[in-house]
Amino acid sequence: MTDTQGGLRGWAAGRGGSLSRLRFTSxxxxxxxxxxxxxxxxxxxxxxxxxxxxxxxxxxxxxxxxxxxxxxxxxxxxxxxxxxxxxxxxxxxxxxxxxxxxxxxxxxxxxxxxxxxxxxxxxxxxxxxxxxxxxxxxxxxxxxxxxxxxxxxxxxxxxxxxxxxxxxxxxxxxxxxxxxxxxxxxxxxxxxxxxxxxxxxxxxxxxGLALIGAALLAQAAATTVLKPVHRLGVAARRLGEGRLDTRLRVSGTDELADLSRTFNNAAEALEQRVAEMAARDEASRRFVADMSHELRTPLTAITAVTEVLEEELEFESGSIDPMIEPAVRLVVSETRRLNDLVENLMEVTRFDAGTARLVLDDVDLADQITACIDARAWLDAVELDAERGLHARLDPRRLDVILANLIGNALKHGGSPVRVSVRESDDSVLIQVRDHGPGIPEDVLPHVFDRFYKASASRPRSEGSGLGLSIAMENAHIHGGEITAANSPEGGAVFTLTLPRDASRLTEETGESTPDDEQGANDSSGKEGA
Structure with missing residues (x-):
């Protein structure tokens, strides 16, 4: 016999081995x-x-x-x-x-x-x-x-x-x-x-039977508990997709019912708040659009008068009292600025309302940039590095708006010479505008495309409307492109415009390619967002 002090032993043999950890996502x-x-x-x-x-x-x-x-x-x-x-x-x-x-x-x-x-x-x-x-x-x-x-x-x-x-x-x-x-x-x-x-x-x-029963009971309990949770998840996804009228059916008085009621209350409050914000936003856009249209008529008359006064200042010296000549010049300048501001506001209103459309055409980029520079008498201050024959299917008018704002911004705040270079990259074209000025302050860089942004509070007024760069960005976006701003290691600011070679896909997706009946803004704005 073998001595086993203490009597019969219970079986408890442990087997070696390692179990990989499981991640339960359900x-x-x-x-x-x-x-x-x-x-x-x-x-x-x-x-x-x-x-x-x-x-x-x-x-x-x-x-x-x-x-x-x-x-x-x-x-x-x-x-x-x-x-x-x-x-x-x-x-x-x-x-x-x-x-x-x-x-x-x-x-x-x-x-x-x-x-x-x-x-x-x-x-x-x-x-x-x-x-x-x-x-x-x-x-x-x-x-x-x-x-x-x-x-x-x-x-x-x-x-x-x-x-x-x-x-x-x-x-x-x-x-x-x-x-x-x-x-x-x-x-x-x-x-x-x-x-x-x-x-x-x-x-x-x-x-074993207890384990099986517990698994079946857990399955039944999980089904009972998770059905409301699943409905809540579906409702939350629908709410996130913008279907703000989504509501949950509430039954019972337990915690899940309280959660459903809370969700419904939150969804209702969100729907009301979004409706109010949408109404205010629509009213604001309508106000800006109506105001811009209403201002165009008196501005047209005022502009005509200021043009006559300007001609008299330039060609009929002495016909205007020297005491009031500075006032006349100020009126002419501010009228031109107000006219540009109205045009820019109308352009911004079209972007906000989603009515801005592309009118595509085959564009020779070198010719387009040359025409933009020549139209504004910037030929002596701008160096162009672009090969002729590089074509893209874009909206010529909107491209002109973008180029006018970027180049004018560089001339105003960076100083000449301004260098414009065009490069090809896969299915895109890169247009880079670089100046030789002091560059853009680091704290200003994230805000250069913001509307009405002023880099310095001491300069709340400037010749620009403060909307030029934001309009340029919107015109790039409507093409499916982008504009980035940075400082060059050699000095000066660098604006890089990236546009697709062919924007036809965007017009096919929207199903609209009709010409825009409004004239876009061509104001150039500064690095201050002025």
Whole structure:
């Protein structure tokens, strides 16, 4: 037999190996896993406790019955033997003891009259001998205890549970008080072990069923919980797509119902706020458009008068009182500035209203830039680096607006010479306008395309309207292009215009390519956004 101090061991073999971590992105899956883990933990805990309690109860009951019977047999049978029995007497007594109701095997050890150790074996277990009794148990049985007030006997009954080739046994031993043989008993616990194995299988099956039930319950609970969450997600996506009339159906009084009501209230407030903002924005655009149209008529008359006054200043010297000549020149300048501002406001209004359209044509970029420079008498101040024959399908008028603003801005704030270069890049063309001025302050760079932006609060007024660069950017965007502003390492500011070689795709997508009946602005604005 093999000594396994402490009795039967529960199976708990841990297997090595590493499990890769899983990322659960589904809330439903996480709910099912959590439910399953909770159910598994509870079922395993309950099953383990039940198995342990039943195991101890079964083994203790069987053990107590066997030990009680063995103690009684030792008192009745072994205690009746003489102090130095013969081997036949030991053999006969061992057989009688083994015939008890518990059917255990007995080994009696004593010394005969000659001092020789003799053995009596019931023969119930093949090979059951003194060597099969654990050494620790033999030492405890043969150790004489000191008799005290709390210990009335020098020898006691000791027991131990052992396992031999997978079969559990209960082994016990004691000595006859007052002289006599020492008795050992061996009783198989295999029936109890089978009962415990059956119990373990039953608990394992119950645990598996509990796990399956928990998974099904988690699936049902997840479906119940996630349906409102899914509806909320769909409603949120629709709201994000601009469908502000989206609402959720509210039912019940639980937290999800409160969440749905909160979403509906938020969506309603957002719809009202957006409607108010849209109304104000529309009113503002209409006001600017109406104001610009209304101003054009008196401006036309005022412009005609100022042109006559300007001609008199230039060609009829002395016809105007020198005292009022500065005032006349100021009126002429401010009238021209006001006219440009009105034109720019009308252009901005068309962009904001989404009515600006492209009128495409095949454009030779070098010729277009030359025409823009020549029309404004900038030939002496601008250097052009562009090869003729580089064509693009763009809106010539809007391209002229962009170029006029960029080049005029460079001349006004950067100083000549201004260099304009044209390059080809895949399906795009790059037009770069560089000046030789002080450059753009770093804190101004992010705002150069903002409307009415002033780099210096001390210069709230300038010759430009403050809309030129923003209009240039809008014209680039309507082509599907972009304008960037930066400072050159060699000094000066660099504006880079990127346009597609062919903007026909944009007009095909919108389905509109009709000419714009309004004249665009060609004002140039400064780096200050002035």
């Amino acid at each position: 809330l439903r899956l996480r709910l099912v896993v959590v439910f399953a883990l909770v159910a598994l933990t509870a079922a395993v805990s309950a099953s383990g406790i039940a198995y342990w309690l039943n195991r101890e109860a079964v083994l203790t009951r069987a053990q107590d019955a066997v030990l009680r019977d063995f103690r009684q047999e030792m008192q009745n049978r072994a205690g009746a033997l003489p102090e130095h029995p013969t081997q036949d007497q030991l053999q006969r007594a061992a057989g009688q003891m083994a015939a008890s109701s518990q059917h255990f095997s007995v080994l009696l050890v004593a010394q005969d009259a000659d001092g020789k150790t003799v053995y009596g074996n019931s023969g119930g277990i093949n090979g059951f001998s003194l060597e099969d009794v654990p050494v620790s148990l033999r030492a405890a049985v043969n150790k004489q205890q000191k008799v005290t007030d709390t210990n009335n006997e020098p020898y006691h009954l000791y027991w131990q549970r052992v396992v031999d080739h997978g079969t559990p046994y209960l082994v016990a031993g004691t000595r006859v008080i007052g002289g006599g043989p020492t008795g050992y008993m061996a009783k198989t616990l295999e029936p109890e072990a089978k009962d415990l194995n059956s119990l373990a299988w039953s608990l394992g099956i119950a645990t």
